[in-house]
Amino acid sequence: MTQIHTLDPGASPLDYYGYELRRCREAAGLTQKQLGDILGYTASLVGQIETARKVPTLEFSERVDVALETGGLLSRLAVLVMRHQLPAWFQQVAEMEVRAAEICSFQTQLIHGLLQTEDYVRAVLSALDGSDLDDRTAVRLARQRIFDKDEPPILWAVISEAALYQKIGGANVMRGQLLKLLAFEKNPRINVQILPFDAGAHAGLTGSFTLFRCRRDPDIVYTEGYGSGHPTANPDTVMDCSLRYDHLQAAALSLRDSAELIRRVMEERYGEQRVPGGDPVA
Template sequence: MPNVKCLDPGASPLHFFGAEVRRLREEAGLTLAQLGGIVYLTGSMLGQIETATKTPKDEHIPRIDAALGADGALVRLWEMAKRQRLPSWFRRIADLEATASEIRTFQAQLVHGLLQTPGYAREVLGVMHQVDLDTQVDARVGRQSVLSRENPPLLWVVLDEAVLHREIGGREVMGRQLAHLLDYRDVDEVQIQVLPFTAGRHAGLLGSFTLFSFEDNGNVAYMEGYDEGWATVNTKEIKARSLRYDLLRASALPPVDSAELIARVMEERYEHVPDTRRGPVA
């Protein structure tokens, strides 16, 4: 007998939605593979939707609803479910980074975690607590392996110019950090833009945020908090943040000009001369 995962419909609206899909599927006498053949999704994907380990795209819902004879009930339920905050396990940033096909992020205070050097990461993570700091740093640096895999996500980063001037860990740490950013100048999958002080007011004044896009999953908007992250798959909110991000990208310097600004700040502020002979990171 197959190992069927028990569902907890009360865990979150996303769990309740998945439980309803399973209930209707079982009432229809369909296996995951059979339903998948009808709605053009894999049985594995449907199983992950039922167990709330993946979120479907909006376009999937009417097909599933029609195939299960739900008469619009699943469509209405999904409109409610996607407006709620995702369950805490879904907000794990490493999981989102590891499965995304594209990551777009605006950073107002710090270098993004996927681009942090170990020294910079140690200073950031150790601000309040030193317990298990080595483990935390290793975990953060370990996340960066997604950028060197065979099929990496597209990472597009807009950094506020303040990030370059905020001296985290002293001149040596900052010099190495900015040099590390320049290592990505010739890496097509990593694009870095700097939003200059001269941009004045801009669409990111309310703070940092990240947008994750997936091949077969609903997109996710994410923001860090002091205690935990906030994430949503609400189409309306993702659209609003996508517009905000596009405006930021349009206001920022082009990648080439951004690299020149990073190099200038690195030399003038941190007395660290960029090494133009270094090739792109692996």
């Protein structure tokens, strides 16, 4: 007789998810293979998720909710699972992203994680460590679900022009990433400004930072080091960074001019080019 791996649903969000998935599947009278066939996944994957050996994706969770008529239970749990899979030092940041009414970010080298494409995420995360890349990519992308809320936060992202030229993942990846930035051009809740090289010395020379502004909680400033995060609600620090951010926005290009620069860099640096007498190459 096959031994069934039992989970303690109180051990972690991932264990709780696996416990609830198995409970809902068995209540529907389905085997792992039958559920996998309905969902378009293998029985092995269903089993790995049920035993907390695999992180469920949001797509998987949404399909399960439809197939088993769970009322969205697994999709809600998946968000908690994803957040818990983040590095311990970053979990507080993900929680702040959920609670914030306004997020103001300045980035010197990279596109902000809330605006990254899947391919860009994979390239960034695999720079030094390619392990569990599918799960780690899904976890980072899940943070972007905050924009699907009934009242999503307003995001202001000031990005150094250098980030447009840093070829993360190659030309095709960068072209897709810049296209995504351009897709926000008509979205008043997601605003992208580019700080041009011509700005010279500016208020953000000391590094990237993010301001979280909440309706009921104190404002928080977040900075990041190697393998560590540093949130603070110190009023003097918050005031200093708020002033710096105002100056960065003033020095950055307008929303329209920023989009034009992104478009120009995308076409000139990452657009298709033809070799003489040949086919287009990236």
